[in-house]
Amino acid sequence: MKGMVLVSEIGAYLRCPRLVYFRSLHRDDYQKIIDVRYLSHLILKELALTYHHAAASDDATETLHAELDRITGDLPAIYRVELSGMDCSMIPDAASEIDIDAIGSRIADVTQTTGREELLTKITPCTVEHTMYSDALGISGAPDKLVRPGDRGQALPYIIRTGAKPDQGVWKPDRLQITAYAMLVEETFGTVVDCGFVEYARFFDLREVVIRSGDRRRVLELRNRIRKIKDGRMPDRPREGDAPCEFCAFSDDCDTHRSLASKFF
Ligand code: SF4
Numbered sequence: 001m002k003g004m005v006l007v008s009e010i011g012a013y014l015r016c017p018r019l020v021y022f023r024s025l026h027r028d029d030y031q032k033i034i035d036v037r038y039l040s041h042l043i044l045k046e047l048a049l050t051y052h053h054a055a056a057s058d059d060a061t062e063t064l065h066a067e068l069d070r071i072t073g074d075l076p077a078i079y080r081v082e083l084s085g086m087d088c089s090m091i092p093d094a095a096s097e098i099d100i101d102a103i104g105s106r107i108a109d110v111t112q113t114t115g116r117e118e119l120l121t122k123i124t125p126c127t128v129e130h131t132m133y134s135d136a137l138g139i140s141g142a143p144d145k146l147v148r149p150g151d152r153g154q155a156l157p158y159i160i161r162t163g164a165k166p167d168q169g170v171w172k173p174d175r176l177q178i179t180a181y182a183m184l185v186e187e188t189f190g191t192v193v194d195c196g197f198v199e200y201a202r203f204f205d206l207r208e209v210v211i212r213s214g215d216r217r218r219v220l221e222l223r224n225r226i227r228k229i230k231d232g233r234m235p236d237r238p239r240e241g242d243a244p245c246e247f248c249a250f251s252d253d254c255d256t257h258r259s260l261a262s263k264f265f
Contacts, residue, residue, distance in 0.1 A: 005226045005227060007177050007180040007181055010222050011174075013225065013229075016243035017229060017238070020235075021229050021234050033247060034086050039090055039094035043071055044202065046071045047064065047068060050064070050067040051107060051123055052125070053067065054107050055107050056116070060111070061105065064100045064104045065100055072091055099202075106203065110204060122206065125146065126147060127146045128144070128145045129145070132181075137187060137223070140184070145158045145160075156196055157178055157184075159174065159178055161174060164202075165200035165203055170209055176218060176219055178198055178209045179196070195209060196209050
């Protein structure tokens with residue numbers, strides 16, 4: 001939809017504004033780098049969507065091993081577009097990078113300390129990847145799931161992250177994306193959302209994020225900047241070391257633009 005900004009583009013902008021520019025230029029032909037690291041991310045994300053089954057079972061680790069076997073087989077069917085033409089032999093290697101025993105024992109610990117019923121209300125999805133659109137906000141997106149924790153009875157956004165976790169709280173891009181999803185939930189269901197959840201799946205660490213006015217304002221500012229980029233304004237290249245250039249599919253394009261710019265200035 002023209003003018004609509006995706007919540008995932010807010011995350012991309014915060015990693016590097018030029019990623020938004022190149023992705024909008026190469027929407028149909030950009031080829032993501034598919035390696036063991038990326039596959040491991042996809043597998044862990046799928047696995048995290050089954051953690052409530054593990055928490056509900058008597059043996060969380062055994063349940064996770066069974067889910068991982070299923071996901072390893074199902075992955076090419078679930079991510080048919082993303083993985084088309086790729087060599088599936090890397091999938092078992094990617095699955096073996098995930099420390100199932102550590103995650104299973106963490107789920108068992110949290111189930112015991114939090115109480116099974118309470119934990120299940122926090123992590124059991126009421127819907128998965130429900131896409132929401134708001135013409136009023138000019139934002140759209142689908143959080144990994146919506147949950148209805150405790151006795152609140154209200155849908156709250158929940159996102160799953162497969163990378164490292166900060167010592168406290170959540171990373172800034174995660175905080176702003178959960179805020180954007182909270183705003184979409186409010187528009188969709190006519191509610192007021194005062195918090196959302198970020199789960200760091202590798203550690204089964206669930207962190208609650210309070211939705212603040214300052215972050216809502218920042219989401220709208222980022223939306224405006226992203227719109228300008230998608231309208232064709234290429235942002236400056238971030239300083240060396242400030243962007244994830246090592247794993248970027250656009251590094252050749254980006255270097256070309258840098259050389260052109262340096263010829264003129
Ligand atoms: S190569 Fe680096 S600066 Fe260029 S788009 Fe990729 S991440 Fe951004």
